[in-house]
Each structure stands twice: as C-alpha cells, then as structure tokens.
Amino acid sequence: MADNQPDIMETKPDRRKQQPVENADRRADSSVEKRPSLVRRHPFWILSGIVVLAALIVGAWFGWKIYFYPYESTDDAFVAARSFSVAAKVSGYVAEVPVTDNQHVAAGDVILRIEPRDYQIALDQANGQVEVAKAAVDSAGAQIEAANASVDVARAQQNSAAAALQYAQQESARQQQLVKSGSGSVQAVQQAASTLQQDQASLAQMQANVTSALKNKTVAEAQKSSALASLKQAEAQAEEAQQNLSYTTITAAQPGRVVRLTGAKGQYIDAGQAISTFVPDEIWITANFKETQLTDMRPGQPVELTIDAYPDHKLHGKVASVQPGSGTAFSLLPAENATGNYVKVTQRVPVKIVVDKWPADVAIGPGMSVVPTVTVRPRN
Template structure:
C-alpha cells in the first residue's frame, strides 16, 4: 500500500515539473468572415436536395415498378416462331440439282429440288404401250362381235323363213290329206256298194297313207326349223361372252390408266417447287444423293407470318386474356419495341405435352410451377424477324 502511494506522489511531482506552452493568439479577422458559417454548413442544403431527388426518383421508379408488377405479366424466355414447312420427297430418285441455299428468299413456284425423272418416264412409256395393246384387243373383239351379230341375224332370218316355209308346207300337206281322205271315203263307200273295184279302193288307201306321211313330214320340218331357230338364238350368247371380254379389258385399261396417272404425278413430283414465297431455313440433301419417299429435302417459312410463342406461369395464367395488348422487345433489335396482342392460349400445360411425362409413381413429390403455352401476334414494322429469336414479352393485364 505504501509503495503504491509513493508511486502516485512521484507522478504528481513530474506533472508539476513539466512546463506548459503558452496558447497561441489567433490573428484578427474581419467581422464578415467571423460571422460566416463553416463550409460544411454551406454544403448541407445541396446534400439534402440530392437526397430528396433520389428519394423522389426512387419513389417514381418504384411506383412504376409496382404498377407494372400489378398490371403486366413479363416473360423473358419467349421466342419468335413461324410455320416451318418441311419439304419431303414424294418419290425415289437421284437429286439432280438443288438450286437454293439456306437464307435465300424464294418466290412461289420457284424450283427447289430437281430429281431424276427418267424412271418415271420409262414406266409411263411402258404403261401407255400396254394401254394401246388393250385398245387393239378391244377393237378386235368389237369387230368380231359385229361379224357374229351379222351372221346371227342372217341365220335368224333364214331360220324364221324356214319355219314359215315348213308351216306352209305343213298346211298344204294337211289340205292334201283332207282331200285324199275325202276321196278314200268316197271310194270306200262305192266299194262297199260294189260300185268301185277293190283295186280302186287300194289305190285310194295308198294315196291316203302317202298324204298322212307327207303331213307328218311337214310337221316334223316345222319342228326342225324351230330347233334351228333355237340354235341360232343360242349362238347369240357369244355376243354376251364378247361383251364380258371387252368389259374385262376395259377394267384392265382403267387400272393401267390409274397407274399411268400415278406415274405422271411422280414425274411432276420429281420437280419440287415452292408453294409460297418465303425464306429457306435449311437444306438437307446435296446433288447426287439418292432419296426415297419421305426424305426431308429442305425447310422454309413465310417471313411475313411470324408470331411469339411463350410459356406463362400457371400463377399468372388467370390474368391472360385473348386480345390483351403486349409489348415485345427483340434481342436482335435493342432499343426497339414491337406491338402485338394475345391470339390464343394453350389448353394444357407443357408438361402434359412432353415426350416422356413424369407420373411420379414413387410418391416423392416436389411441387413445381407449371407453364402454359400462349401465342402473341407481332407487328414486325418492316423488320426481318427470324424464327427462334429471343424476345422479352410484357402483356398488359390491367384492363
């Protein structure tokens, strides 16, 4: 305790021995300068003004952001889309020429791909030769039919005439038979009275028998003539057979004509032309390649018919209405804004259209916000917008 006291005393003595410097007297200054506020006080209103402007700007932009968040749905993964038409080969053949390249503009009717037409031309020539042969056979059968018809008509006329003659002969034989029968009756009566001789009766009987046989022969001749008529009429069935042969050849000709028509289509298909004016997006074959039906040749689209395809969150889907205006910013044209409107909304989420949907059979479920596809029209304003370009889409849903 004494030691501590001694230490404190020594410290006090050292303080007393230290000489303190005299304070310096400030030089005299003018009264105006003495009354002026410090510089930091002069800068304070400027700082306050800047702060107020910053707060006002933050309020304005923040308000706009809040209004935009409430009245607009923004999608930043949208793309330009179009109807990409894939042109495929309808026939087999070697590619003789493909005069267009990717990125080239084409007009409607312009030649896109030329295939070798020779196989189709050969098949068409062979088919036409077979059709000509069938036509010759048909003409031959028709001539044969005309000849048979003429012969049958002549034979029918002869048979009918023969029947008429036989009937006339039979009528004459019947008249002769009646006459002979009457004569025999008179002779028989006279012979029974012993007026006529037995020889006269025998002669009358002989004449009667002959007349009867002649009448029977005349009747048989009628039947023969009628039978000949039936034979001739049955020969007319050959005309029906010829008609069936002609019909068969006509059916074969129809089949060949259909085959020729198909080959003519194949021949026309060997020249692939543009169905509409557009832009070639890609080609898949080169000159000299052999293609088969269904082989992709190229893809092209109409540059003036493009739109925006986007996928909107299901939480924002209820806000989207068909006809809602939209503002579109295309990455390829920074600083430009394009106008459009919602054309249609999808009927199912994109997950339902996946090639391999996930039914989640294990029960381990993680809820993920789904996306629903929508389509938005776009006024290109004369600019060239290619399918696949990225855009930022802002849809006005405030109304």
C-alpha cells in the first residue's frame, strides 16, 4: 500500500496540465466553426463572378456559332422524288401482273397486261376497212383513166366532125357557085346543104360528148378524193386500234420502284384507273432551312447527311439549288400577311440537295427524314 501511493500522487499533476491544453484546442475549434465561409463573406462578388463567367461562356458560344462555326444544319429535311400514279389507258380484264409491291423495275419492264383479244379484233376490223378504202381509191383511179380515154375519144370525134363540117361548107359554097354559073344543078345544091347541116349537128354532138367525158372525169376525180379521205380515216382508225392494243401492256417509262400496287389478275379496270404508284430512281433531299441560315449558303457547297432510318449510313452530297421564295409562298393557300395584327415569323426556304451516291443495301424513298449539315464557309 505504501508503495502505491506515491505513484498516484505523481499522476494527478499530469492530468491538470492536460486539461488546459484540451480546453484551448476546443476553444480554437469552436472559433474555426464560427468563422463564416467565403461565399457568406462575399456573396455579391461571387454571384457577380458567376454571372460574368456565364455571360462570357454564352457570348463565346454565340460568337462561335455566328462568326466562326462553318456549318448550317436542320432536321426539317426529307427525301423527295417526282412520284406519279401509273394508270390504265384502256379498260378490260387484267391478264397478268408480273411485278409485286416495292419491286425495282428497269425502263421497258412490264408492270401489267390487260386481256388484248377485244382490241386485236378491233385492229383487224380497222385493217379491213383500210383495205376496202384502198380498193375504192384504186377503183376511182381506174374510172379517172377511163374518163381520160373517153375524153380523148370524144375530142378525136370532135376533130373529125369539125373536118367534115369544113368540107361540107366548102362543097355547099362550090355547088351554089355552079348553080349561079349554070353549070350545076339544084339537086346538088340541096344535097350539099343537107350534108352541111348533118355535119354541123354531128360536130355539136361531138362537142357534147367531150363535155360529158370531161364531167365524168371530174366525177371520177371527186370519187377518188372521197376514197382517199375514207382511206385516211380508215388508216387513222387502224392506228388508233393499234395504239389501244399497245396500251393493253403497261410498261415502266423509266427505272424505279412499283409502290402500292392495286391491280390483280382477273380484275376489271377502267380507263384512267390507277393501278400503282411509281417512284423513279432519281431522288434528292429537300431541306427546309430557316431564311437566317441562307446568308452564306450557295450551290455547290458540300453536305453531310444522316438518314434517321439508317444512322450508320453517312452520305455525302452538295447543294444543288435554293428555291427563290419561301415554302409558304408556293403553297395552295399562301399566307396573307396584310393584317393589322401581323407577327413576324422566320420563314423556311426549301433547298435542293443531291447525294453523290445512295446506298444500295437499304430501301430509301420519298418522305424519309434526313439531317443535312452544309459547310457554308471553308474550314479554318
């Protein structure tokens, strides 16, 4: 017990020395915790710095976009093409449809056939009418030749009658001179006068025959003209029948795809009825840029394109042309801005973009969304 007491007394002074140190540390920590932060001490300057920094960032971004950014892009862009409806020009029952939906066809490929029997019969009838008209023309030509021969015969007879009449006149005058001189007889004078009258009547008849022959020739020529007109009409009908027969086979006028095919074998279709929609191979991009994006846009500038349906296919092209006017100006009902409550709205202008090479492993057609990016200024 005596040995332990000095040890206890020795430890007590140490604890008293440690307590003031611990209290000093606690007072220091409390003073640090009570000291306000930098934000609380300078809130105005901190907020002002943040605002200035944000303004610099926004200004730098706008400056980059306006003065240094060399691209213009829009998501208001679509694939365009001059699609049209394929319609039948003649009516009839469908005999064959050798294509199917969305099939690619070349120029001249058959899309649909209509039963041609009725139109073949009409063509045969028209060709028969042509042969009849040709025969009528030949007959009229033969009548003209016969009329020419009749005219020649009548004129020859007229010349002969005129010569006979001249001789009869001379003979009558000679017999009258003989009677006056006492050398002739009254009978001879009377006979010469009778012959003169007969020859005069014969000449008049021959002149009438010439006139009749000429009129017959005129009639024959008129008949030939009529026959020629009938021949032209028959040939026109034959050509029409031939065209109608050719219209029974509907072919592709240019390469493209057959879309929304409605014709089916055995179906009766009327003339003018649409059987499908045709999308030509020639397609392009119509991008509707804002008018404020056209400041530096010119034809020939390079374009990078991304198709929404196939984002892994990166396409390249160039600006072909810029439409001289906004899209609304050429719409069916253009906007009328002459009102008192007019509000200015940024217009969009269609820009035609042609693609260097379309991908062949995917189907691309009108209406598909595209995102074009035009390099409007050279890159630095």
